[in-house]
Amino acid sequence: MTEAKIRLHVDHPLGDGQAVPLSEGQAHYLTGVMRLAAGAAVLLFNGRDGEWRARLTIASRRGAVVSCEVQTRALRMPPDLWLLFAPIKKARTDFIVEKAVELGVRRILPVQTRHTNSDRIRQDRLQAHALEAAEQCGATYVPEVAELAPLDRVLADWSQDRRLYWCDEAAAGQPASLAPANGPAAILIGPEGGFSVDEAARLRANPAVLPLSLGPRILRADTAAVAAITLWQASCGDWRGGA
């Protein structure tokens, strides 16, 4: 039995014996780039039905169809953690999205703050980036990337049962610890210039908001995102074990 190494995300339902047509890009990748022929095995996931090993049944220039054989992994939802961040330079924003998928978050929400550099993002590009990260890291779920929204509006609509860990630079030097807790949560990473005085006041006044220290040094936004998700996963998420 060939070991399947290529993982592809598809929108199609997956199940026993299910035939799945691949996209033109995927067909080209498998047959043109990877030189796979009919009979080769690939892994599929769609974010709902877990991961399936499938075999290439039709492989031509016109398209490719694979047939599901066996479920290789059950669906594993990441914990109910959201990541809110102010978009930064393209490469570092891509990096934050990639790392959030690997570390395990359920939603990624770019937010616009007073000092956010960019006032627009390419949501479709970031969503595609999240999907590619999921293909590569073995995730069976692809976090949704939301459209850019103003932080004020996001906070105005905030549900009080979702704790919001705010990586507050003013907390530097405080212990970097999160009390173990269950339930929905979110992490907020600020822009390079930090939050404005108004924004900080609104965050402090919100009962769902908990400040989180990330040590005594200044971290870039992308580093802060990875560090904060790591601390949350180890204390409150599915890194606590028993997987």
Place this chain on the structure above:
Amino acid sequence: MTEAKIRLHVDHPLGDGQAVPLSEGQAHYLTGVMRLAAGAAVLLFNGRDGEWRARLTIASRRGAVVSCEVQTRALRMPPDLWLLFAPIKKARTDFIVEKAVELGVRRILPVQTRHTNSDRIRQDRLQAHALEAAEQCGATYVPEVAELAPLDRVLADWSQDRRLYWCDEAAAGQPASLAPANGPAAILIGPEGGFSVDEAARLRANPAVLPLSLGPRILRADTAAVAAITLWQASCGDWRGGA
């Protein structure tokens, strides 16, 4: 008083009234690129004497000299933590070095393992990258980047009083926790292909080695490095507070 925003690393001693000649590259950067003139303030650090505000006294095409005015930050050594990692692609290796400096490690040791992709690194380039990261993140100390060394040799010379946290993929699903501990430590991140059977056996047999889980998902090496340093800093390092 002008607020100094530019931070430069110099080799020269720093102290009250000390005149410090800048390198040709730094002189060009300050006068040619940033258009600073005599009287402008910059921040200097050398990894030994903390951070000093200095004023540009000579600024010409031939060179620049600054004069130290006041210490703005005391030397802050990162905890005695080493990062051992198997070099990966250039951009991701650079990333690991940058993040290790920001998060706070004292030495960075590229190690060659059975499945390491590259058998050489540009140590000088990585050291320069560490220095630049220190300039940008406000660190007063620049971690040393060692030359690439075979993992076997590094382990053979290992001092048993330095705990070595091994990010073992076989530990996936175990709790991602580090018992609080004082004393020297190191983190070992494997190559993309993982460790060989021999290497894993040698690691397991070494009493200084402690396996560390990083959750149930597969992390890239660069993500694993950031996550592991974060967990160590929060449990054993200077993120425990009281800074």
